[in-house]
Amino acid sequence: MMDLFQKVILLLAIAIVLALAINRFSPHGIPLIGQWDTDTGVVTADTDLAALWAEFEVPDVATAKRVFDSGKALFVDVRSQGIYDAGHIPGAVSLPLGDLESRLEAILDDVPRQRPIITYCSGRLCQDSHTAAQLLMERGFENVLVFIDGFPGWIENGYPVATP
Template identity: 35%
Template structure:
């Protein structure tokens, strides 16, 4: 009797596996036929949200190197009051709220092909990422985001400007 139930269980498992494989083959028939013929896979066109260009993150060491060599323009995305209080030495101010009001934000005296590094108040602040996206949409080609922002810069002992607290 135990041998009969064991065979029955094995038979049921085989039927389930076979039915699942058959269903999978039928469901994916167009994809499998293309693969069998070595046809390239056709991908759906990206949606507007997927196609949105996102600035690449950059670390404090790279920011310092580009800053010191004059190869990048640092842009402070924080409010004008925060910028006046303290900012990375040599950075320009373009508050996010001001940039969102403009059709295409412009940085005076900065070429569209310049390397731009946006920053704000550190990892919990997303203003620099939003500003970076706006600058890319405005035609700036090399836009990066310094996610550590002013706090990481200050903690590393690098120069800041403005009034101290």
């Protein structure tokens, strides 16, 4: 007869084996260790995704500012409308991730597919700008970058802010 402690251990062992096996084979499975250091980049459970993303990220705020000053790129703010209204990068269009797919055509229809687009959201705790960038690339935009420091990084450096 097993005592209570052994039964607890047995149930936990079943759970751990199931968890690791299903995580290993599930399409939604994640690596055993994630990327949770904001100094390294955007925080995410999925380090494979993080490595892929690194290829199209704007590395720092100063670079984003240079691109902004050149006036060549279109900044796309994917945060919610209310947050955008409270303050955003001047000239940025509001395209909240929640309705990006439905509003994309209406808002970006006359934007040439070659024009550089920089997406941003609420900084390194937020993956929305990456999700948005991926959607934009799928829709044929050829030069999409993610400004990972987002709006918090922008205002931290005292760069200009627009309110409608």
